[in-house]
Amino acid sequence: MRIPGFLNRIVPGAIALLMLTYSCKDLNKGSEDISIARVNSKYLYLSDVAGIVPAGTSSADSIEISKRFIESWIKKQVFLDHAEKNLSVDLKTFDKKIEDYRNSLILFAFESEYVRTNLDTLVSEQQVQAYYEKNQGDFRLKDNIVKVSYVKVVPDAPQQEIIRKLIKSTEAADVQALEEYGSQHAVNYFIGGEYWILFNDLLREVPIQSNNYDQFIRTTKYYEMKDENFKYFLVIHDFRTKENISPISFEKENIKSIILNQRRHEMINKLHNDLYKEAVSKGSFEIFK
Structure with a gap:
């Protein structure tokens, strides 16, 4: 549906003039609002349109933006009017649902x-x-978790024997040396003897070849493998298998x-109870018998 012909004639003159004459500031001061469109008993006012045009917009663009806004508003009101007249649901029930939803949003x-x-x-x-x-x-764990260190390098990365030595060590100096090697030569690395990670997350970085991952985790301390593009060095420091604590x-x-969720729940319950007790003490409500 295109905007009616009479609006195409009126909008350029009327809306542009009104928007220049009545600024948002004027309307907020209490100036009498002006209706600029109507669909049956519903009206669109100048104050509804005044804020939609960005500052610095040319007159021609302002008129076009206003026209599109008015057209959209008319389409929406026509559709709403049609829906209300043809809605099969009891409107009283529908109104109650709207009110309940509004109250839920407020709360x-x-x-x-x-x-x-x-x-x-x-x-x-x-x-x-x-x-x-x-x-x-x-x-209880739903997945296996591990503490690991791993280094991922290209096949011809330098000093790979250093990786084998350092990655198995827990000495602070060796851990630092492995960090330095990783930052200089590794495609990716993780020195995480202190941190638990999901075993499935590890598999995204190290494509471990095994038919039984549970057994692999339990029996493997050091693992080294190579595929077409990379070489991988892995140490499993600790593990917990699924179903364990x-x-x-x-x-x-x-x-x-x-x-924190428990605190939120307790706080809201206390607030509700306190407000109810306050209403009782003030006699703010009564129950009719």
């Missing part, structure tokens, strides 16, 4: 802001430890999130 926005400004987001190591010890059964260091951030 969600208020609760989110209240939590943002009032929630204590500091979770101590002691709190994490206490929660973990109390709920260990909830932290997950280590606390792997679950720390998850536990912090759980504790």
Whole structure:
């Protein structure tokens, strides 16, 4: 549907003149708003259009933007009017759903802001430890995890014998030397004896060739392989297989999130109860019998 012919004639003169005559500032000061379009009983006002044109826009572009906005508004109102007249759902029920949805949005926005400004987001190591010890059964691994170090290089990378020596060592000087080698010569590397990672994430970097990954993890300390493009050096420092209890260091951030969610829930419940008690004490409501 194109904008009606009469609007093509009116918009360039009327809207442009009105937008020059009545600025947004004027309207905000309480100037009488001016209707510029109508669909049955619904009106579009100048204040609805005044803010859509960016500052510095030419007169011709301003008129075109205004025309497109008005056309879009008319299409939407015509469609809404048609939908309301032909909607099979009971409008009273529909209105209630809209009101319920609006109330839900208001409550969600208020609760989110209240939590943002009032929630204590500091979770101590002691709190994490206490929660973990109390709920260990909830932290069973769904996947294998490992602590590893690996170096990925091109096949002709220099001093590969150095990698074999350093990657097996836990001495601080050797770890530092391996870091330096990796930064200079490796395509990718990870020196992570302190960090748990998912074994599946490791496979994306090191294409381990095995028919039984569980057995591989349990029996392999050092692994070296080569494919068409790269050579890989891997040491498995530690492992946990799925279905076993997950280590606390792997679950720390998850536990912090759980504790914070519990605090949010308790805070909102307390707020609701406090407001209810306040309403009772003030006699703000009554139940008719």
